[in-house]
Amino acid sequence: MTAQAMTNVGTPVSESFEPKIVGFLCNWCSYAGADKAGSSQTPYPPNVAVIRVMCSGRVDPQFILDAFHKGADGVMILACHPGDCHYKEGNQRAVQRYRILLGLLEQFGIEKERCKFDYVSAGEGEKFVRVITEMVDTVKGLGPLTLPVRAY
Amino acid sequence: MKIGLYVCTCGTNITATVDAGKVIDELTAQFPESYAAQVEFICAAEGKEFLKDHLIANRPDRVVVAACSPREYESTFMQILAEAGINPYYLQMVNIREQVAWVTPDPAQATRKATTAIRAAMMRVRYQEPLEKIEQEANGDVLVIGAGPAGLQSALFLAEAGRKVVLVEKTPVIGGMPVLYEELFPTMECGPCLLEPFEAQVLHGDSAHNIELLLLSEVTGVTGYYGNFTATIKQAPRFVGTTCIGCGMCVEACPASAANEFNCGMDEKKAIAMPFLGALPNLPYIDPGSCLRSLGQDCQLCLDACPMPGAVDLEDPGRIVERKVGAIILAIGSKLYDCSKVNGLGYGEIPGVYTSLEFERLASSNGPTAGEIKIPGGSSPASVAIVHCVGSLDPQHQQYCSGICCEYAFKFNRVLEHKLPGTKIHHFYKEMVTAGKSDFVMYEHARKNPDAGFIRYREIEEIQISASASGQKIAYRREDNTVDSIATDMVILCPAMVGSGDAAKLGDMMDLTRGEAGFFDELNGRLHTAQSKVKGIYLAGTCQAPMDIAQATSQAMAAAGYVLSGLAAGKKLVIEPISAFVDEERCSGCRICGGVCPYKAITFKDDTHTSSVNALLCHGCGTCVAACPAGAIQGNHFTNKQILAEIEAILQ
Numbered sequence: 034m035t036a037q038a039m040t041n042v043g044t045p046v047s048e049s050f051e052p053k054i055v056g057f058l059c060n061w062c063s064y065a066g067a068d069k070a071g072s073s074q075t076p077y078p079p080n081v082a083v084i085r086v087m088c089s090g091r092v093d094p095q096f097i098l099d100a101f102h103k104g105a106d107g108v109m110i111l112a113c114h115p116g117d118c119h120y121k122e123g124n125q126r127a128v129q130r131y132r133i134l135l136g137l138l139e140q141f142g143i144e145k146e147r148c149k150f151d152y153v154s155a156g157e158g159e160k161f162v163r164v165i166t167e168m169v170d171t172v173k174g175l176g177p178l179t180l181p182v183r184a185y
Numbered sequence: 186m187k188i189g190l191y192v193c194t195c196g197t198n199i200t201a202t203v204d205a206g207k208v209i210d211e212l213t214a215q216f217p218e219s220y221a222a223q224v225e226f227i228c229a230a231e232g233k234e235f236l237k238d239h240l241i242a243n244r245p246d247r248v249v250v251a252a253c254s255p256r257e258y259e260s261t262f263m264q265i266l267a268e269a270g271i272n273p274y275y276l277q278m279v280n281i282r283e284q285v286a287w288v289t290p291d292p293a294q295a296t297r298k299a300t301t302a303i304r305a306a307m308m309r310v311r312y313q314e315p316l317e318k319i320e321q322e323a324n325g326d327v328l329v330i331g332a333g334p335a336g337l338q339s340a341l342f343l344a345e346a347g348r349k350v351v352l353v354e355k356t357p358v359i360g361g362m363p364v365l366y367e368e369l370f371p372t373m374e375c376g377p378c379l380l381e382p383f384e385a386q387v388l389h390g391d392s393a394h395n396i397e398l399l400l401l402s403e404v405t406g407v408t409g410y411y412g413n414f415t416a417t418i419k420q421a422p423r424f425v426g427t428t429c430i431g432c433g434m435c436v437e438a439c440p441a442s443a444a445n446e447f448n449c450g451m452d453e454k455k456a457i458a459m460p461f462l463g464a465l466p467n468l469p470y471i472d473p474g475s476c477l478r479s480l481g482q483d484c485q486l487c488l489d490a491c492p493m494p495g496a497v498d499l500e501d502p503g504r505i506v507e508r509k510v511g512a513i514i515l516a517i518g519s520k521l522y523d524c525s526k527v528n529g530l531g532y533g534e535i536p537g538v539y540t541s542l543e544f545e546r547l548a549s550s551n552g553p554t555a556g557e558i559k560i561p562g563g564s565s566p567a568s569v570a571i572v573h574c575v576g577s578l579d580p581q582h583q584q585y586c587s588g589i590c591c592e593y594a595f596k597f598n599r600v601l602e603h604k605l606p607g608t609k610i611h612h613f614y615k616e617m618v619t620a621g622k623s624d625f626v627m628y629e630h631a632r633k634n635p636d637a638g639f640i641r642y643r644e645i646e647e648i649q650i651s652a653s654a655s656g657q658k659i660a661y662r663r664e665d666n667t668v669d670s671i672a673t674d675m676v677i678l679c680p681a682m683v684g685s686g687d688a689a690k691l692g693d694m695m696d697l698t699r700g701e702a703g704f705f706d707e708l709n710g711r712l713h714t715a716q717s718k719v720k721g722i723y724l725a726g727t728c729q730a731p732m733d734i735a736q737a738t739s740q741a742m743a744a745a746g747y748v749l750s751g752l753a754a755g756k757k758l759v760i761e762p763i764s765a766f767v768d769e770e771r772c773s774g775c776r777i778c779g780g781v782c783p784y785k786a787i788t789f790k791d792d793t794h795t796s797s798v799n800a801l802l803c804h805g806c807g808t809c810v811a812a813c814p815a816g817a818i819q820g821n822h823f824t825n826k827q828i829l830a831e832i833e834a835i836l837q
Contacts, residue, residue, distance in 0.1 A: 055835055060256070068254045071283025079289045079298040082305065082835040083280075084828060085255070087763070090781075091807030091823055099829055104836040120806035121708075121718070121783040130811070162288075 052106035052172040056081040056165075057096065059089045061119035062154045063111035069158030077162045078169040081109060089113070090123025094134045097148060101138075101180065107147045107172040111164070114152040124152070146171050147178060188219035188307050189245030191236060192281075193227040193252035199286045202295035208251075211300055216307055220245070227252050233265055240269035247310040251279040251303050272315035274762065274822060277306040301835055308834035312826045316762035321801065323412030323758045324511035327748055328353065330404055330691065333361020334380065334734050335726030336516035337387050338741035344387075344395035346749055351508045352387070353402045353418055355687070357470040358460040359384050361518060362542075363734055365447065365461070367549040367556065370589075370596040370733075371624045377463050377551075379734075384465045399506070401470065403687075407695050410799055411721030411751075412511045412758045422501035424457070424471040429496040431467040433459070438490035443475035445553070449543045452553035457487045457497075462551035512721045512748045513695070515705065516741060517687050519727035522576040522583060522680040530575065530678060531650040535657055536561040538650065538676040541593060548600050558604055558675075560656065565605050566674035570659055571597055572648065574615035575680040579645060583681040583702055587731035590679040591618050595627035597677060602634055610637040611671060613648060613661065650676060682731040695722055696785040704730050715743035719785055720802050723747050763805035763822045769795045771817035778809035778818060 058064040064085050070077065086092060089112035097108045110131060112124040131150040138148055149168050153161045192209060194200040209221040222239060226232045227250065240248065248271065250262050255278035263273035281299040289295035325348055329340045332354035340352045363369060364384075366376035387396055399420050406417035425435075435457050445454040447461045456476040459469050471487070473479035478499060488497045524532035524540055531538050537560045539547070550556035560566050571594045576582035594612065601608045612631065619628045631637050640663060642648055647662040656674040663669070684703020692699050697717050698706045705724050708716040717724050723744035726737035752758075767778070767787075772795040779787040779796055786802035787809060789795075798809070798818070810820035819825075 053836055055832060064254075065256060068256060068280070068283040071254075071280075071287040074287045076290050077288055079285075079291075079294045082298070082301055083284055084305070084831050084835070086807065086823060086828070088806035088808060091811050091820060093811040093825065093828075095825075096828055096832060100832050100836065103833055105832075120804055120808065123783065123806045123808045126781055126808050126812065 054107040062113035065155035066153040088123035089127035190221040274316040277310040305834040319760040320757035331516035332359040335741040344392035422503040435487035516725040577681040598631040764803035
């Protein structure tokens with residue numbers, strides 16, 4: 034049995050399941066993108082709780098693991114587009130760490146779709162709404178995350 | 186811990202969907218030592234007044250303001266905390282307008298989302314620490330490297346503002362490359378006419394006392410950081426002192442000569458010589474590479490010929506000096522791409538094939554032919570090919586367009602038209618670029634010249650130049666795929682501009698990165714082209730990118746502007762508290778942090794074998810904090826404890 038299959042055994046996906054998702058947003062682009070979505074008053078699902086960091090490069094992989102450990106069903110890291118980083122290259126570090134982390138998540142039995150990295154610029158309010166909506170849909174589709182480790 | 190929670194209703198912007206009363210009830214129940222207040226417009230004058238008075242009356246340990254985006258008002262509320270006698274870094278803002286009320290139409294969902302967000306802030310704010318801005322003294326003096334148009338402009342501008350400038354130039358002369366050009370595009374103004382008055386200002390003008398000019402000098406070491414650099418400068422001996430009256434008797438007496446670098450080696454000059462006619466400062470210098478005495482022979486004919494005692498000093502040892510400055514401006518220029526790397530053009534092999542720089546000197550009245558354009562046999566050319574885009578727009582060589590080559594190619598067209606009327610001119614080009622409000626003039630002249638022709642080629646390899654009895658034969662393929670050939674007497678190659686050889690050395694010394702073509706990387710290609718990636722080191726002119734004199738001198742002013750604004754007189758440097766610091770006890774000395782820092786703010790201390798962050802250079806991005814495998818680096822105001830507290834609160 035694969036780790037992935039083991040994870041969700043006996044966890045029927047409820048229609049009313051509202052996932053808890055933690056979103057790390059960089060201050061300069063993605064957080065501003067979220068504000069743009071707000072200014073245009075475009076509704077989107079309320080499932081993502083935002084943690085503002087100065088740069089996506091600050092997102093320590095342990096934050097992501099900690100979030101899953103404490104009950105998050107999904108985690109998002111939103112960064113400036115490549116070349117746009119306010120700190121020149123923090124977003125590159127972030128995406129490098131993210132790619133490595135994905136392999137680790139699968140070993141823990143966490144589907145990689147539960148951890149999403151994307152680029153949202155300060156002008157992309159619409160993209161922010163789309164990325165959030167898609168992520169909420171994806172995690173709803175996967176159902177709640179149950180980790181064996183939580184039992185201990 | 187008493188947290189003061191202030192929830193703004195923003196009129197009805199927030200409370201239309203968020204039930205503020207319910208939020209406050211839930212959170213004050215969870216945080217019983219805290220208090221909460223609802224404010225209608227906390228950003229308005231009355232709201233701010235209320236906040237300040239309320240803070241003074243209640244003296245909370247920490248403050249949370251739930252309102253709009255912190256991007257807009259965080260600094261306003263931080264200021265109010267400071268006015269109320271509370272450390273401003275005890276504030277946490279929660280964005281319940283843009284990121285909750287305006288995007289969550291369902292009131293129950295909006296209220297729940299707001300409660301979660303504020304709870305996270307209240308959990309986080311408990312771990313926030315009082316931070317202070319630190320001020321540091323800075324040196325207002327400036328080191329300018331390179332005395333071409335950009336370096337001279339920066340130096341003069343700063344000197345006029347009363348700044349002490351150390352101007353370092355590696356050659357014995359100032360003025361850079363354009364002072365060697367008889368005429369400049371787009372107005373055919375003469376290079377020396379433009380630059381000599383400017384040079385005179387630097388040497389003898391009203392602000393010259395603020396400029397220490399070090400010629401024949403190279404920077405050999407730089408330590409320190411923004412506001413406090415120490416530069417070591419090695420000055421080679423000139424062997425001629427300032428008592429020299431410039432009579433030239435020594436030059437006449439000198440028996441040795443060698444290839445003249447100022448004329449691209451196309452003629453020779455004496456071992457003691459003026460760099461070129463009209464060179465400033467008006468002093469000869471000895472080239473140790475060709476001076477008989479330097480080569481071990483017992484010659485002192487120059488000294489014997491000199492009418493001024495002490496002007497020639499054959500024992501001049503040169504010197505090494507150290508200068509303390511607050512900022513550095515790099516204006517070291519660029520060079521031409523090596524045309525011998527482009528196959529088929531015959532550069533360096535076929536007589537009569539010149540680079541644009543060599544042609545500039547052939548056309549200059551102080552050049553090797555006194556301004557007469559001659560081919561190797563001594564006659565004037567009747568047919569000249571000007572090849573544009575050599576090594577440019579070409580993945581095999583340099584991919585960019587240098588932007589100035591077409592301009593000077595059309596200038597050459599004018600020069601040939603004037604000096605040798607009736608000369609046939611063939612422009613071979615890949616693309617033609619003459620941007621700018623007045624730069625089309627040269628192009629129009631070339632187009633109207635009945636003796637000029639234009640041939641567009643696709644790839645430079647499709648131009649093959651070979652030697653012929655009378656000059657050169659150029660076989661070529663046009664863009665329409667037809668082939669042809671012409672006979673010429675002279676070929677002028679217009680190569681790409683590339684970074685100078687000194688850029689690598691200086692770049693390594695100062696931790697500056699360079700792109701593939703060798704130009705220094707700027708901080709931002711649109712907003713900060715005159716700022717390098719290292720704080721306090723600025724870029725002016727073609728060491729940053731290919732550009733013309735107008736752009737180079739503008740950038741020089743920009744670089745000087747950074748210095749005048751950042752190191753203003755009487756202003757101290759402020760170290761922002763949102764920075765990283767290393768706990769040396771926990772640092773294992775792995776140096777991973779230094780590798781990821783985008784600002785070169787992390788140095789490794791050899792004595793303790795630990796890394797340390799220079800808070801003055803740190804921008805507070807936190808990339809090193811996330812990278813440290815030992816958890817030895819703390820990111821102020823975004824500590825692990827604070828962020829983990831937020832995560833925990835969100836997932837409660």
